[in-house]
Amino acid sequence: MDQLFGLRHYLGLSPLPEGSGSQGELPGTDQWCSVVPQQSTSKCMLGWFDVEQHRDEDGKLTGEFKNFWPGWSKWQIGIKMENSVIEFDRPETWEPPRTRL
Known part of the structure; x- marks a missing residue:
């Protein structure tokens, strides 16, 4: 996708202290990290997506915002990638x- 649109998206991760997992499964790091995720699929399509948040039985919002992203309208154009x-x-x-100091 990055090559298609000429953009490069980086995922930046800050140093993270080691966690206190019961089996030592929460390692930490003392370095910053930057990585470029690559995503691919053999089946990609453009579509309309309803991003309205969940409502209860009475039709009242259960979340803080009306839509998934504040300020968006209910319907958004997006890309669906199957088996990506x-x-x-x-x-x-x-x-x-x-x-x-």
Whole structure:
């Protein structure tokens, strides 16, 4: 998709302290990270999507906003990708800046 529109979207991740998982399954990092996700599919189509949020039995909104994204109208144009694959290349990493006191 990035090559199609001439855009490059980066996913940026900040340093994250190690978690206290019961089996050591929550690792942490002391570096910043940037990665470009790649997404592909053999079946892609353009369509209209209803982004209105859920309403209860009385027709009242159950969320804070009327639509999925504040300010959007109910119907939005979008891309549907069936059986898509998302891949992440090796990230670019760097140390956080050091402060001088």
